[in-house]
Amino acid sequence: MSALLTTLRDIALLRTPAYEQFRDRPDAMKRGVLILLVCFLIAGSLASAIGFVVSVRPVNQEDADQFRDEFQRNMEQWQQLMPQQDPAMQMFMQQFLDNFESGFRIGAAVDSLDTPLPRGLARGFQALGGWLSSALGQMGAWLAYAIWVLLFAKLLGGNGGVDRFLGLTALFAIPNLLGIFSPIPCAGPFIAFIGWVWGVAVYVKAVQVSQRLDTGKALLAALLPALIVAVLVMIVAFVALLAIIAAASQG
Amino acid sequence: MQAITKPFGLLWDALFLQREAYARMRDDDNPFVEGLFVLVVLGVALGLVGIVGATLEWASSPSISAIRDAILPNLQQMPWWQFMEQDPQLQATWFRIWNGIWDVVQATAPSPASSLLGLILVPLGLIVAWLVYGLLAYLFARLLGGLGTLNQTLGATALAAAPQLLNALTVLPFVVIFSLGTWTLLCNYMALRVVHGLSWQRSVAAALLPSVVLVVLAILLGVIVSIVLGSLFATMFAGGIQ
Secondary structure, eight states, rough: OOHHHHHHHHHHHTHHHHHHHHSSSTTHHHHHHHHHHHHHHHHHHHHHHHHHHHHHHHHHHHHHHHHHHHHHHHHHHHHHHHSOOHHHHHHHHHHHHHHHHHHHHHHHHHHHHSSSSSSHHEEEEEEEEHHHHHHHHHHHHHHHHHHHHHHHHHHTOOOOOOEEEEEEEEHGGGGGGGGGGGSSHHHHHHHHHHHHHHHHHHHHHHHHHHHTOOOHHHHHHHHHHHHHHHHHOOOOOOOHHHHHHHHHHHH | OHHHHHHHHHHHHTTTTHHHHHHHHHHOOOOOHHHHHHHHHHHHHHHHHHHHHHHHHHTOOOOOOHHHHHHHHHHSSSHHHHHHHHHHHHHHHHHHHHHHHHHHHHSSSSOOHHHTTTTHHHHHHHHHHHHHHHHHHHHHHHHHHHHOOHHHHHHHHHGGGGGGGGGGGSTTTTOOOOHHHHHHHHHHHHHHHHHHOHHHHHHHOOOOOOOOHHHHHHHHHHHHHHHHHHHHHHHHHHHTTO
């Protein structure tokens, strides 16, 4: 156990021998995926526990009124920031608020319905399901991104096995343990962001060691899929914006 | 008992892309039968898991009819409802669509009774998908210079169902599994590489091409079905909304 913790610490500290040792394990992928799942489960545990406690309590009228008032106050503040609104816009906003109110009432009504299992147990299952699904979702996102990185790494001359690559890149989840602090107001999301950036550094190192590439090529392989997606999104957004402007000018 | 646990050992190794698992299947005396057995055992196990998960999910959720009855009175308080009440024909059409939607939700919601079907449908689905994919993968692999036989290809690609093992987690309700398709693709890549001895580029092509063909066929089928359904709805509602 202590050997595993030492390896994890050395990997988080970007020490090359720890990566090489991990890469050369015959069960690198098995171990990497399990570490990834455990890290994301720990990182999501606090948020899930808070969510469970909140969900067990039935929505009472006081909470509902407070939430609605807060939402309305935010909407009014947003409206004040908007320059001179025409009557049509004001009517739209009023309708939006009315519909929000109805939607909120529907949500509260469904939330208060009985289930065959006692409310605490049923909400416990929902929270457990959400907690596991969140970790599995992050694992899915890692896998979906990893195959593109692997493709670019191979095209850039990488020569490591798929299982070793996946096993090593899964270790990017270690610094993401800091995500456990994300529910803490103000500082929490910032700490989680630091964990994410640190995770990117671990990911690049993992690509470098698993595919035996230099740092520049590893960085390029790790970032190219994200850059390509970003460029595609920008092109689509730009085309959509042009279409909206063209439609508005015709109207 | 070992006959039942052995497939899970193979699938577990195949899940983590262990070359030896695929090689063992390739070198089996009858890979097709072995692959079929692996899929039947996996499918039945997942069907059983699905019954437990669906039952717990059903017991942890309000009934569909209760949800419907809670939503309707709130919708009827919204401003647009008053406009609709002035037109009985429009209201009747609205209720027809409303009831239709809830019928679909009711039919697809998890329930202990409907989950029993999984005992047959899950293994059947796995086997059909395996046979279709395996056959196409064999054809493409051979076209790309592969050396494996159809029997070996089917045996090894049966192990590409290994990511379905993650569905065992759905024994807990509300658990959603993501990216099974990506993982399955990786397992198929490994299976074809081991069986046919292709380069990584050709193995990627052989693993991807069957999916591309199937997606194109699904799109074509979807277009045909939507045209047929569209004309059906147009006929149904042509007399409803004047």
